[in-house]
Amino acid sequence: MGHNRVNQSRRNFIKAAAAAGGLLATGIVNPFNAVIFASEQPTDPTKPWWGYGIDIEKCIGCGRCANACKTENNVPREPFYFRTWVEQYTIKNDGTVQVESPNGGIDGFEQIVPDDEIFKSFFVPKMCNHCHKSPCVQACPVGATYDTPDGVVLVDESYCIGCRYCVQACPYGCRYIHPEKNVVDKCTLCYHRISKGKTTACVEVCPTHARILGDLNDKDGELVKFMKNHTCLVLKPHLNTGSKLYYNALSGEVR
């Protein structure tokens, strides 16, 4: 009997300790949630929550999006500064994958692989994924890059110290250091346009409507409809970045 009683009290003690420990742990961890999840999904579904869709099946690789983006946002014309660019993927019959992006696709593409060696080939436009758990936002030491309440990752040019941490943190390679301003620069989802009710420059000029800008909160909106009608994937889902750039017909070869 006594033996039993000791066991019982030990069990109770462990239970109480576990509960107290759990409470303590959540109490300590909770404030850091803001760091772990740099921003959360919007609580107000009546406001826009911007997302983006790209239909790889429709893209013809004309590079007008990359060109328009450079014009709209004064991106340096050198062939290694891009806010958006297009890649040509060629998967050969022997399984090797060839990826090229001469000047981001602005001057067009040439398929040098002979037709009978190609298993499949497609164009993949790339740009900032406007992640809602952005690695870049978490990496910024000064709060110069942030996620707006409407789900766009922006850079505060006057506050950025040009430390390049975010350039390294972005798994999609979507950031660069502006050579004149010496601060980081990236796709703003044409924030100056979408806040005035216009669409982004890349969506405006895309001749095949392969690019879709939309509000993920608008359940009848164009983007939500696109996502319902197609099997959409995001890039590098295993990184849990909360990407809001959805691709239709995304092949496993695309990195």
Place this chain on the structure above:
Amino acid sequence: MPPQLKTLIPLFAIFIVLFLVGRHLVVPESFGEAGHYRFNSIVENAEKPLQYADKDACNECHEDYVMEMESDMHAGLSCETCHGPGFAHYEEPDSSRLLVPDQREFCGLCHQRNFNREKKLAQIDLKEHYPEKKCIECHNPHLPWDITE
């Protein structure tokens, strides 16, 4: 009150005031209003100048061209895809003219034969398809299947 506190309390008070003054000077206005960033930066980003207008803007004056284009294969294309950014022209029509690209290479950006897009749109080989002529000499770019020669 113990005598130690009498010296320590003013000292601490000075430190706290100094910290608050320093923080006020260092932390920019509107920082932290919505998160760990300067809230005014959102406004600054939203105020950048536009370069591209949009098709609705073109349609305000050039409805004839827009209607013409909607009747052929180039329906759905934005004017600025070929003619370039037009917001300055939209604001002051006389101040700037838009591009009228006439090089074969420009049309080739979409229509040069490429394995990737062969089944999606009309494809030609720029080297073989009337190499001595400009595309727009035969094809009206607004009505590409309206061939003049």
